Amino acid sequence: MTDTTLAQLSNLAVYSAMAVLTLAMTAYALYLARLAPARDATVEAPERELVAAGPGADTVGSDAGTPDAGTPQAPAPPRAPAREDEPVGARKAAGVGWTLTLLGTLLVVAGVALRAAEVHRWPLGNMYEFALVGSMFTLLAYVGWALRRDLRWLGLFVVGPVLLVLGAAITVWYTDASELMPSLRSVWLAIHVTVATMSVAVFTIGAALGGLYLVQQRMEGGGGPRSFMARLPEARALERLAYAAHVVAFPMWTFTVIAGAIWARQAWGSYWNWDPKEVWSFVIWVVYAAYLHARATTGWSRSNAVWIALGGFACIIVNFAVVNVYFVGQHSYSGL
Amino acid sequence: MTDAVVQPRLGAVGWVRYAWRQLTSMRTALFLLLLLAVAAVPGSTFPQRSIDAARTAQWITDHQTAGPLLDRLGFFEVYASPWFAAIYLLLFVSLIGCVVPRTRIHWHQMRTRPPRAPRRLERLAAHRETEVDGAPDEVLDRLRATLQRRRYRVHAHDDSTLSAEKGYLKESGNLVFHLALIGVLVGVAWGHLLGWKGDVILPVGQTFANTLIRYDTFSPGPWVDPTDLDPYTIRLDAMDVEFERDDTGRGQFGMPRDFRATTTFTDGDGRAQEREIAVNHPLETGHGTVFLLGNGYAPHVTVRDGDGTVVYTDATPFLPEDDNYTSVGAVKVPGTDPALGFAGFFLPTGVIDDERGPHSVFPDTVDPQLALTAFEGTLFPDGSPRSVYTLDTEEMTPLPGGDGADQLRILLRPGQTFELPGGRGSITFDGVERFAGLSIRTDPGKTLTLGSALLALGGLVLSLVVRRRRVFVRVRPADTAGRTVVSVGGLAKDDDEGMDDEIAAVLTADEGHR
Numbered sequence: 001m002t003d004t005t006l007a008q009l010s011n012l013a014v015y016s017a018m019a020v021l022t023l024a025m026t027a028y029a030l031y032l033a034r035l036a037p038a039r040d041a042t043v044e045a046p047e048r049e050l051v052a053a054g055p056g057a058d059t060v061g062s063d064a065g066t067p068d069a070g071t072p073q074a075p076a077p078p079r080a081p082a083r084e085d086e087p088v089g090a091r092k093a094a095g096v097g098w099t100l101t102l103l104g105t106l107l108v109v110a111g112v113a114l115r116a117a118e119v120h121r122w123p124l125g126n127m128y129e130f131a132l133v134g135s136m137f138t139l140l141a142y143v144g145w146a147l148r149r150d151l152r153w154l155g156l157f158v159v160g161p162v163l164l165v166l167g168a169a170i171t172v173w174y175t176d177a178s179e180l181m182p183s184l185r186s187v188w189l190a191i192h193v194t195v196a197t198m199s200v201a202v203f204t205i206g207a208a209l210g211g212l213y214l215v216q217q218r219m220e221g222g223g224g225p226r227s228f229m230a231r232l233p234e235a236r237a238l239e240r241l242a243y244a245a246h247v248v249a250f251p252m253w254t255f256t257v258i259a260g261a262i263w264a265r266q267a268w269g270s271y272w273n274w275d276p277k278e279v280w281s282f283v284i285w286v287v288y289a290a291y292l293h294a295r296a297t298t299g300w301s302r303s304n305a306v307w308i309a310l311g312g313f314a315c316i317i318v319n320f321a322v323v324n325v326y327f328v329g330q331h332s333y334s335g336l
Numbered sequence: 337m338t339d340a341v342v343q344p345r346l347g348a349v350g351w352v353r354y355a356w357r358q359l360t361s362m363r364t365a366l367f368l369l370l371l372l373a374v375a376a377v378p379g380s381t382f383p384q385r386s387i388d389a390a391r392t393a394q395w396i397t398d399h400q401t402a403g404p405l406l407d408r409l410g411f412f413e414v415y416a417s418p419w420f421a422a423i424y425l426l427l428f429v430s431l432i433g434c435v436v437p438r439t440r441i442h443w444h445q446m447r448t449r450p451p452r453a454p455r456r457l458e459r460l461a462a463h464r465e466t467e468v469d470g471a472p473d474e475v476l477d478r479l480r481a482t483l484q485r486r487r488y489r490v491h492a493h494d495d496s497t498l499s500a501e502k503g504y505l506k507e508s509g510n511l512v513f514h515l516a517l518i519g520v521l522v523g524v525a526w527g528h529l530l531g532w533k534g535d536v537i538l539p540v541g542q543t544f545a546n547t548l549i550r551y552d553t554f555s556p557g558p559w560v561d562p563t564d565l566d567p568y569t570i571r572l573d574a575m576d577v578e579f580e581r582d583d584t585g586r587g588q589f590g591m592p593r594d595f596r597a598t599t600t601f602t603d604g605d606g607r608a609q610e611r612e613i614a615v616n617h618p619l620e621t622g623h624g625t626v627f628l629l630g631n632g633y634a635p636h637v638t639v640r641d642g643d644g645t646v647v648y649t650d651a652t653p654f655l656p657e658d659d660n661y662t663s664v665g666a667v668k669v670p671g672t673d674p675a676l677g678f679a680g681f682f683l684p685t686g687v688i689d690d691e692r693g694p695h696s697v698f699p700d701t702v703d704p705q706l707a708l709t710a711f712e713g714t715l716f717p718d719g720s721p722r723s724v725y726t727l728d729t730e731e732m733t734p735l736p737g738g739d740g741a742d743q744l745r746i747l748l749r750p751g752q753t754f755e756l757p758g759g760r761g762s763i764t765f766d767g768v769e770r771f772a773g774l775s776i777r778t779d780p781g782k783t784l785t786l787g788s789a790l791l792a793l794g795g796l797v798l799s800l801v802v803r804r805r806r807v808f809v810r811v812r813p814a815d816t817a818g819r820t821v822v823s824v825g826g827l828a829k830d831d832d833e834g835m836d837d838e839i840a841a842v843l844t845a846d847e848g849h850r
């Protein structure tokens with residue numbers, strides 16, 4: 001096959017993936033809509049609020065020195081109904097969403113593989129390729145995690161952003177296949193940029209969970225109309241999941257920054273030049289470090305901590321969409 | 337009376353202690369972290385002098401009011417500014433003040449036994465109770481073995497309970513992480529104080545000797561002795577550069593594809609070796625690393641005086657100004673009277689149009705041209721050295737053009753000679769060589785920085801992955817003889833979804849005895 005055919009196939013795979021993922025997103029939205037409790041199904045609500053407002057389980061074990069620090073904690077009833085209790089329509093929609101997500105993921109993987117075959121190198125040389133590979137890792141992370149626990153409620157909030165990124169990638173950031181600038185030709189490209197995109201993928205899922213947590217928190221606070229949110233995991237569980245995602249992503253980002261420094265020394269002679277891209281990688285790292293701190297700081301609420309994490313994600317977006325394109329620096333490889 | 341004297345002093349000590357406690361609190365650390373993030377941003381939005389001095393100067397000229405003000409506030413040297421330093425130094429003082437006591441506590445905790453089991457295990461976050469075969473002391477022995485297998489440290493404070501704890505590595509990792517950050521900072525500072533860098537432009541065929549005067553620019557750290565450089569030489573044998581010639585890719589035509597310098601490296605003892613330097617493949621000399629950071633063209637020019645005597649012949653580097661290597665430079669000929677000077681452009685693929693003047697449309701030498709204007713007079717008015725790439729024409733007059741124009745314009749292709757008017761001699765463009773832009777750098781702190789950074793990463797992973805858990809066991813004889821009621825409770829630091837499973841697992845290990 002010629003490179004042009006490969007290019008066409010790669011783009012075809014990406015367009016098909018977008019079509020499939022759009023359907024997946026619709027199915028997941030339908031799932032949540034059908035889950036939304038009917039108007040009269042309010043019986044269990046007050047009970048739940050009691051649990052959420054119960055004595056701060058946050059303090060459990062906060063002082064490891066005294067064994068009596070444990071406070072009584074009623075076992076929380078499982079919040080999301082088991083699959084069997086879901087309305088049939090909802091369950092079906094979720095099944096369709098899941099299958100389509102798997103298919104969409106496969107198509108994105110194919111798009112990446114074909115692109116790699118086309119350019120004869122690691123497909124991480126310009127913004128289009130970062131966005132494509134980043135989408136792939138986000139989907140893979142979601143699918144991988146969803147195989148281990150029920151994350152059907154999260155589908156909409158992962159597939160949606162991925163679609164957005166893919167759309168921007170193929171329209172705004174699209175770059176024809178090309179060789180790399182000499183400074184990009186290094187094994188460190190594969191190492192540094194692969195881990196960076198993986199890390200961003202997991203941060204994305206973390207940000208989706210963080211956002212859901214903030215909404216859920218507000219709902220449990222009493223306000224807000226009843227909606228599908230009532231069938232999502234309770235706020236505390238969402239917060240814990242968000243933390244879990246960040247705990248995976250943060251060391252990866254730390255590694256990304258270190259690997260980038262090693263590479264920068266090889267390519268540019270100095271491991272840290274405060275080039276705009278480096279500045280923002282550093283800012284992202286510090287903001288997420290602040291998130292982990294905030295979470296451990298007594299007297300800081302979990303929701304404030306999550307706000308910091310979302311700030312970190314905003315910095316990731318700036319680092320990608322703004323710094324790559326508008327800032328003058330050595331990292332000029334947007335391909336635009 | 338004495339009170340009046342002592343009290344303010346006590347107050348001061350108390351105040352200092354208060355300030356110290358504030359500084360080393362988690363809240364302050366959090367605040368400083370966020371502040372650090374915010375403070376780093378202007379360095380990416382404003383041009384930085386250390387990176388691009390010309391762009392910085394331009395920005396300041398373009399912004400008459402804001403420019404000088406921001407300059408005074410350090411916005412063009414953010415990472416060397418006092419306020420940025422204040423933030424990270426405070427952060428690190430806070431870090432030391434925080435980590436040292438925590439290290440002491442952790443050290444102590446690692447050497448003390450897990451605490452006594454609480455009276456009511458069912459009040460712990462995770463708890464299970466079950467009945468198993470065996471007398472209480474047998475059951476305790478079995479559970480002790482199970483817990484030890486699961487890497488718990490187990491201690492029995494009395495005959496009916498066990499206290500077990502594991503996951504000390506979480507706190508160790510956390511401490512290692514924070515301490516290693518100090519290592520990173522020290523490594524960076526060390527490199528700054530004892531490192532240096534120098535840049536050289538070396539045309540093909542020429543040799544660079546590692547002495548101070550051979551550097552075009554040299555920036556030593558404050559503690560560097562620049563006269564004490566390693567005596568080695570580097571001869572540039574060949575410089576190979578490739579550019580994208582395929583014009584189908586969007587925006588890629590003419591982009592650099594490969595830079596490669598072939599050199600002969602001769603060390604201080606006179607041993608010569610052929611060594612290649614390429615982007616991403618620097619040359620390690622032992623004391624300093626040679627990076628290939630740039631390249632360009634050095635047209636070889638020969639100037640003869642009115643008698644035909646050669647007064648200048650050399651490959652003269654011209655500095656590339658754009659991606660197509662439109663390059664500017666000057667040829668200075670002090671050997672004639674009055675001295676001659678030529679300034680202008682070298683164009684690897686030259687086009688001259690009225691709108692843009694002389695410029696190049698492709699970075700490789702498809703149609704090399706030299707476009708110069710000529711001057712005569714004093715080259716170095718006050719005797720001070722000037723940039724080799726520009727001609728100071730303050731005390732020079734332009735040579736007039738032959739057709740009555742007030743400025744002589746010379747356009748040469750390789751091999752061509754131009755006769756200067758009035759019997760002043762001639763200038764010949766013999767051909768063009770490439771030059772390599774080499775940057776030679778040492779950073780004695782980099783190993784410490786890298787080692788610390790990796791240590792920090794390791795500590796971080798431990799701290800985030802390991803779980804600190806306590807398990808307590810209490811046994812009592814069951815109503816049935818030979819059976820025992822086991823109550824197991826678990827306590828975890830932070831919220832730990834796995835605690836229930838952990839306790840279940842401890843009990844499952846004893847399943848055979850139900």
Ligand code: HEM
Pocket residue numbers: 288289292293296360361362363365369427428430431432434435509510513514517795796799800
């Ligand atoms: C250079 C500045 C600092 C950075 C980048 C930083 C970063 C971090 C990160 C990423 C974590 C989470 C990972 C872990 O648990 O090991 C953490 C945890 C922690 N940091 Fe820092 N930190 C800094 C300074 C400080 C200071 C000044 C203090 C003391 C006031 C401090 C106290 C702590 C504590 C107690 C934890 C553990 C929280 C827990 O129990 O989970 N850190 N830090």
